Amino acid sequence: MNPLAGLRVIECASFVAAPSACMTLAQLGAEVIRVDPIGGAADYRRWPVAPTGTSLYWTALNRGKRSVAVNMRSDEGRELVAALVAEAGIFVDNAVGRRWLSYENLSARRADLIHLHLQGRADGTPAVDYTVNAEVGVPTITGREYDAAPVNHVLPAWDLLTGMTVTTGVLAALHERAKTGKGAYIELALADVAAAGVANLGWLGEAQLRGAERPKHGNHVYGSFGIDFETSDGQRVMVVALTEGQWHALRKVTGTEEVFSALEPALDVDLNQEADRYRVRETIAAILRPWFAARPLAEVSKDLDSARVLWGRYRGMPEVAASPSGVLSTVDQPGIGEVPSARSPLRWDGTYGGTATAPSLGEDTDHVLASVLGLPAAEITRLHDGGVVA
Amino acid sequence: MNPLAGLRVIECASFVAAPSACMTLAQLGAEVIRVDPIGGAADYRRWPVAPTGTSLYWTALNRGKRSVAVNMRSDEGRELVAALVAEAGIFVDNAVGRRWLSYENLSARRADLIHLHLQGRADGTPAVDYTVNAEVGVPTITGREYDAAPVNHVLPAWDLLTGMTVTTGVLAALHERAKTGKGAYIELALADVAAAGVANLGWLGEAQLRGAERPKHGNHVYGSFGIDFETSDGQRVMVVALTEGQWHALRKVTGTEEVFSALEPALDVDLNQEADRYRVRETIAAILRPWFAARPLAEVSKDLDSARVLWGRYRGMPEVAASPSGVLSTVDQPGIGEVPSARSPLRWDGTYGGTATAPSLGEDTDHVLASVLGLPAAEITRLHDGGVVA
Incomplete structure (x- = not known):
């Protein structure tokens, strides 16, 4: 430790x-x-x-x-x-x-x-x-x-x-x-x-080969499928399908399997390939959006977890700070008082290290x-x- | 090495x-x-x-x-x-x-x-x-x-x-x-x-004490003065004044010393304090903007460097990739060809390490x-x- x-x-x-x-x-x-x-x-x-x-x-x-x-x-x-x-x-x-x-x-x-x-x-x-x-x-x-x-x-x-x-x-x-x-x-x-x-991400190689700037892609994950969706109660989630398994989980839970099966020949894409998911990302997002917009976060959360979809919820820092656990704890910092604080994220033998001021x-x-x-x-x-x- | x-x-x-x-x-x-x-x-x-x-x-x-x-x-x-x-x-x-x-x-x-x-x-x-x-x-x-x-x-x-x-x-x-x-x-x-x-940046402590989200601040540097400016030839620079010395250098080179001296009592701020520079950041940016807008990048660059202002130029990755030097070099990667690549940024005895495919x-x-x-x-x-x- x-x-x-x-x-x-x-x-x-x-x-x-x-x-x-x-x-x-x-x-x-x-x-x-x-x-x-x-x-x-x-x-x-x-x-x-x-x-x-x-x-x-x-x-x-x-x-x-x-x-x-x-x-x-x-x-x-x-x-x-x-x-x-x-x-x-x-x-x-x-x-x-x-x-x-x-x-x-x-x-x-x-x-x-x-x-x-x-x-x-x-x-x-x-x-x-x-x-x-x-x-x-x-x-x-x-x-x-x-x-x-x-x-x-x-x-x-x-x-x-x-x-x-x-x-x-x-x-x-x-x-x-x-x-x-x-x-x-x-x-x-x-x-x-x-x-x-x-350079280590391959981005300089890409820029050189493309000879031009990569266009901005908003909140999408580059080269795969990932984007944020709003739920019916105004919350927001980031949903990612990097692997074929994650993609199938997402289709299944949203009941869009047949839609995407029909879409593939129509758009001449193979959505099991992440490159093709990226190419038609706006279409995929548009098809999935109503499912999220029709459900409150609690239901979205439960359904995505059961289906093993890869996702995360957008949280504000006040919420993160309000429930310190795991790597986060609180310390009584002189000059400030009780304040959220982090341990080292490196766990030796399954245990977090201590805190300090x-x-x-x-x-x-x-x-x-x-x-x-x-x-x-x-x-x-x-x-x-x-x-x-x- | x-x-x-x-x-x-x-x-x-x-x-x-x-x-x-x-x-x-x-x-x-x-x-x-x-x-x-x-x-x-x-x-x-x-x-x-x-x-x-x-x-x-x-x-x-x-x-x-x-x-x-x-x-x-x-x-x-x-x-x-x-x-x-x-x-x-x-x-x-x-x-x-x-x-x-x-x-x-x-x-x-x-x-x-x-x-x-x-x-x-x-x-x-x-x-x-x-x-x-x-x-x-x-x-x-x-x-x-x-x-x-x-x-x-x-x-x-x-x-x-x-x-x-x-x-x-x-x-x-x-x-x-x-x-x-x-x-x-x-x-x-x-x-x-x-x-x-x-947590290590103090952001969770801030969120807890504020009890609300920090408002977005665009391209400004939080808690100090730093923002981007466009030059007369459509280039863009990021200018930062974290320290009092950097702030004075910026005022001097842009010929705005008297303007800011007059502004301080008018706004009841002490611009030698970075917190005050942050509070009136939009005003500072508005006063400085015409100086940048009136000059091409070459002149801005020369003037800022001579005055020892802390700044950087916005570059696109194609430009970064086009001139590899220092930590960057090129390698002949099988399957790709000559491609920009990075060495380790850690220099032992003043020397970069080697490259590899x-x-x-x-x-x-x-x-x-x-x-x-x-x-x-x-x-x-x-x-x-x-x-x-x-």
Whole structure:
């Protein structure tokens, strides 16, 4: 349940990607120490925020970590951070242009250091989820068929994906270090994660072969059959038929088997082929729509489940938040109160791991300076008095 | 560059999540053997496809792997797969209801097996990216402000994120096995990854506190300032000002410093605060829009870069595919020809890893049976003749 117990990781980063990565390492048992400037980094007040002003975003992304606050503009502060990195041996950062935090400087103090440096673009210039998403072409094919302008995603998908790529890189380097004794300097750019992401789905190959943009296809699932339907009580469900079995289940439960059997020769399609289901998706949707429109959600839900149709219901987040279970639970977060929170989705031996709250800024400064660097109490007091730590 | 060299992984899975995970392990040096039913799994012909019928999707998601084709309905075929898993010691699958592939059965043959079992939902029922996305509430807050209906994402973000969570889980278990000698059974549900994803951004906490859905905000970046603008030559750019520095750069380059200074007391806002920039986002966008509309992209691009504004250009995928560099390259994929392809975005010592093509189905059956299981040629011939392998 705590496979990474015994590891110590120093994080000097902000926003989503690196913090979510290091939170994942903490959930798997590592001791993660997030180092922030005194007063917090640029993400410390990021929306959404609670009425108290405490950031729901920051507290959600930094659960289970220790927090150390250091004046990183002072030489003494920098020395403390470098000493923590050398002691821990694993370091994740997304700093731009901080030479004192470079691998060259840090590995001089610890030869087998694993340093993962996160970037916007691989050339070191800044980029964020919303700019790289535009650059790789996803907004251009997202949204309604009639909407010519690009539609941005709301979910910072590339940030989250980059976070789990960070953990993958760190743990791969750890495997190698255990075998060879050698550390690693690993760089990872958000823009590269996004470009590789669309390439890995075959979408760049498609764009090249087509020589033109894929037309927008609204809420349809590309290359198969899947679309949303409204029920008689104004609820909405997403119904998908990727496999032949799922397609037959959907026909059967909606009583449309004969309709589709008659349709196939008329349209010269074989609806057992998902490519053909995609080609005539609007016709299929139009034939199925009245079945959904005639039934309330409760009946639709019962019927689709009994028939083993692949489907999901559109829920609003207030509803998701109202019934935390399984991977979701609640924690009593200082500054906020009882708030929905997630465990790690990775279950060891059928069991979810624990929950945790986020630290307050600098909560662990004294403890970390004493336990990791062995500083005496008088020295820690001196550092506080000099404004080096908080 | 090959931190996972020497590892062997057996994959019995399809679609995006597990295949992208195992491809990542291959890119980091592991020998990955994908085992498919003879004729291919449900994802073998998935769109997009090349004019030849070869799937761009399948070939993009299975690069650098070995391919073994086995009749998994036959006892002999099942025995071969179980023997491969026991030999490799690392197994990733997303099979539903295959008792012979259960951890219980497989770990009886190899006690320190690491088995990551991917699911749709944690209760074992099926779910796909598009159904779990609906269930966690993202489509409801995506799209134009005036569009009341949910907008599905096109990018299967949860699939990709689940893939990198798989690699994280496998590598964490590997770390523990190296220390303790113990294997692990890890389960991971796509639905849990999505629920944890929205919780980790603080969005469930926000929904609970607000007691209502967050209103859609179109292409704006939530809680800060970021929106798309059209240039005089019909191009489009995404401009973001998360930090005070980025905000000042944007004001300066567009010559709007005095306008915004006058606006602050008029609207009673402090635009150095990102929350206030978000509140009056439409006003800010309206003031900036004419500057972009008056200039062609080339000029906008040069000016924004000189001023160090954070921005990205909307590109179509044909353009992205046309100039592969950095993390992107091209490979000569059998069945397709020259096609854009991605390396791993993780750079070791400043260098990208290599490229690879996908195998043809069953290309490595004989080699794997001989080299991993030590089967003699006559036995392999017998298995082919009996339809057990292909």
